[in-house]
Amino acid sequence: MNHLLTGRYAVHLIDSLLQGTAPENKPEEISFEDLYRLSVFHNVSTMCLSALKKTDQEIEPELLKKWENRSALSTGQSMTQLHERKSIYEALEENKIDYLPLKGCLLKDMYPDPNYREMSDLDILIREKDADQIKSLMENMGYTCDAFRQYVHDGYYRKPFMHVEMHYRLLSEEHFRIHSWDVTHGDFFFNPWKYAHKAEGCRYCFDEDDLYVYLIMHLAKHYLGSGAGIRQFTDLYYLNQNLHLDKDAVYEKLDQFGLKEFCITAEHLVETWYQGREPDEKTSEMESVVFRSGSYGTQDISLNRQMDKYEKEHSSSTFLAHYMRERLFPSYDELKNQYPGLRDHPERLPVYWTKRILTKGVQAVPQKLKDAKAISRILKERKGK
Template sequence: MEKAEFRKNAADMIYLTRCSLHNKTPDKSRVENMDIESLFEVCQKHILTVCVAYALESAGIHDHDFTQAKEKAIRKNILLDAERRKIFDCMENKHIWYMPLKGALIKDWYPKLGMRQMSDNDILFDGNFRAEVKDIMTDMGFECEHYGDGNVDEYFKKPVCNFEMHNELFVVTSTGRLHEYYKNVKKRLVRDTDKKYGYHFSDEDFYIYITAHEYKHYKEGGTGIRSLADTYILVKKFGNSLDRDYIDKELNRLGIADYDKTNRKLAMKIFDGKKLTADENKELDYYVMSGTYGNSDNFFRNKIESNFESSKIKYILRRIFPPMSLIQAWYPFFYRHKWLIPVLWICRPFFKIKNVIKELKYLINRK
């Protein structure tokens, strides 16, 4: 799809999402002039297909692809909720503290079931029990798809249940000050009143965490319109009940106060249907063209710009010879067997050769 066409369909997607969030029927004449097939493609990129499906249905448009996506999303949310409850019961029995993250909570604040689509469920747990949690998941019939390096272990159970089990919220290589701020996250948590090992953030700390998480994506590969919808839902959910003085102080500690201000203002304006300034339209375009999980162009551009200090040669040397903190986070085998680190230096560029080529092209063309 050409960029101009993508942007046009994204504008329709935002309009229809706004209608769904406000439980309003969209203008029928505008809907009739939409390219439903292309609209579906853009919605899939931003994982806003169900939001748009509800809006289309209210206008009398029952498209097969949108309807199927909505039904699958509702089914998936129900299955994920059921499996998550079972996982928590097992963790209670094993005396392992845990906390559901992000969308597992936000989805219930959207107006209708399934409207906030879930690609997976994220759970934070006591990282001292990584192996025990793996046993819990495999005993429950999950396949372990990734384990041991980084901060996330990934599990899948047919037909549609993906779980990401986090032993910490951010790795040491995460953008900015995120890892340092959250490395002892347990002290920020509040125990659930009806559980011995279940925890949650206060409302203020939940808002801060969601902002930090979205900032990470924004500064890496980019993030899409759904993150703005989540921000809008959060602001509407909590209203004026949040302690903004505390939030602003903590966001300043994280170095993301300006991001929060810009992100929050943009979210409120687009979903309240207010006119954007030229700068806000430019900012919105970054979200539109990123998609929910960003893209490689953004990723390499942002990575290079955030790590570039003085010369291309120095940047390349840092990429070839990564710091020990990165090796510890992403290559624990080599961290444990440090005498093999020279092998990592040689082999690492070939792990994802296509990405290396893209990064080099951007670096070469950088002025």
Template sequence: MEKKSMDNVQAQFVELLSCAIRGKKVDERALGKYDWKELLEYADVHHVIGLVYSALPKSREFTGADERLLEQFKKETALTIVGQIQHIRQVAYVLGKFKEVNIPVILLKGLVVRGLYPLPELRTMCDADILVKESDLGKVDELMKNIGYAEGEKSPVHVSYFNKDYNRIEVHWTIEDRRFFNDEYGLEEDMWQRAEKTKIGEIEALSFAPEDLALHLCIHMAVHIITGGFGIRQLCDLVLLVEKKGYSINWQSFCEKMEKWGIEKFVSALFMLCNQLFHMPIPDEIEKNTSRIDMDIVDNLAEDIISGGVYGKKDLPYIFANEMAYDHEGRHAGSTTGVMMRLLKLLFPPWDRLSDQYAYARKYKILLPVAWLHHIISGIRRREYGWNEKIRFLKSIIFISRKRHKLLKRLEL
């Protein structure tokens, strides 16, 4: 990508990832120039430490390398591998229980794309996403509770289950989030019929056909950039899917579905970005749509993804700003007034968006004003930040939020 889009450390970070996802080692002669401390920070906030480490040559004699930081890379990579092995074993156990009671399951996202990586354990996951039929939700809930999971957060498309010893499992009954997309065309209806057999450990399950998987990855990224952002790991997923399974995808059909869902401009920019960062070939059918995408949109998208970390949660200003960037009502859209109005909504959230700290207001709606006051006082009293820091924090939130809102508007999201 052009240098104006990324600073040196970001370019080094992308170079390492580009090698890692293809099972290659980075040129040892360049490593002495790397900023290892910042590289580790980027790898950490994007949850790709193991991937970055896998691209380093085995020799540790290159000039300028920080041995202490390299050792930290190595340690984190080992912990990542062990953690992911345990995670997959537990998912296989849960899927085995589903199979015993004849609940069909489609594996989603990381559970499937991990198989495209040179070493699947380096494609990290902090949870497991699965798709079941809505008619099976009652059986799923009973089963999950019987094997030691408790029901957690519920959204219009999924319910989370928690176990103190294992990663969260998110059970989806649809990929059509009607808060953001209106799928009047029923694109999901045939996905179950097209689903292909796969395995987790020794347990058989289903995965989307490559075209449907590409569709879902793009929809998932569209939802996340609207609601807060997504990290570079999801770009890596798309790159590997296109490079390894693209030959079996009907790209004309894919483009028609993206158009029906209203995210064709976002997807075109996404493919352009994957080409710029990872030299991923763009299918001819998508290439036709890229002429309407200005390169500065792609540059801004790159900055948003790389700077924001996983799901746009690099730090507090990004978290709050990303919460405010999407204006559901569209009024006062990109203005400072609009941002301030969304800030007020963040300070005075509706009862169903309050954290567990204010569960009393979710249970007794009459206590909502008390929860708001509690929420604001808690923020004011935080002693780790002085008033100057809080003012800079607010200015940073407004700046990032306006910038993200402009990007979403230009992507037609």
């Protein structure tokens, strides 16, 4: 697949849908099969198909049926999410529990059709003191709790595809450590309720500048980790269309984490896609990563980024041993989010290493072998360059 040409045509389709214009026909160099695969990879298949249907291009019947089925499934999932979002909000209101919608819960409403904005889960900020009561509410609504007080959020699942994350914090200290962000400026992310404002009833919101900073940080976390795709960057377009931002204040806050230039480049990339801005070297480089990332990033991007960081101080030949050691024996900062009992007892770290290996070791073996093979392959590729 030519990721660059296919990605740019997918973006053109989305742009035509947003602008209400008829898209051009696809370049001969790309196939509809590749376009379908990329649109699914980036969770923009519904938008791409909706735009394609405004052209006179003929898609192979078998592929068209597969695409339409995928779009129908995505639309059905979206409608279920919207219904469940309303039900959860109502349950929280009835029980006088404060909540603050995050990420896709907000972004869906910024798109011309909420069903265009595909997402995997609902994200809601709660007060940690309400976690037990919310757990009972969610279980009464038919959800199963699959993660409770193990990280920065509690996770809930209900068949066939409903996932809900109830967050206590926006980001963890571990996220800051991984990306070398200054933790002394992280209070908004660790104690977000201090910055929340009542909107209506029990619903709260952030100032628009703070909301934008959070979403840029969240985007950067993914992009600088395993990658971020077309959908996440398209969100930036809608944020800038819908929010009244003080960009000087936003950039000043992001500069505390070394992310001002990242934000500006990301904004410029979106402007090249949807507002006719001329690309430059920085946006072209970012675009290449975005098209290869998909909605949730890839293992190759993640491993290459980790290797780049490791090679600044060590030899790449020792990376595999380092990586496996980090996976088997994570740091205190990483494990304290998974095991709350460790938070006040860092001296018990070896005990939790053992517990983790005993409970997850056998199940994790196939993934560890897969990781080792991927690292060996990437090391060979890097040596060959």
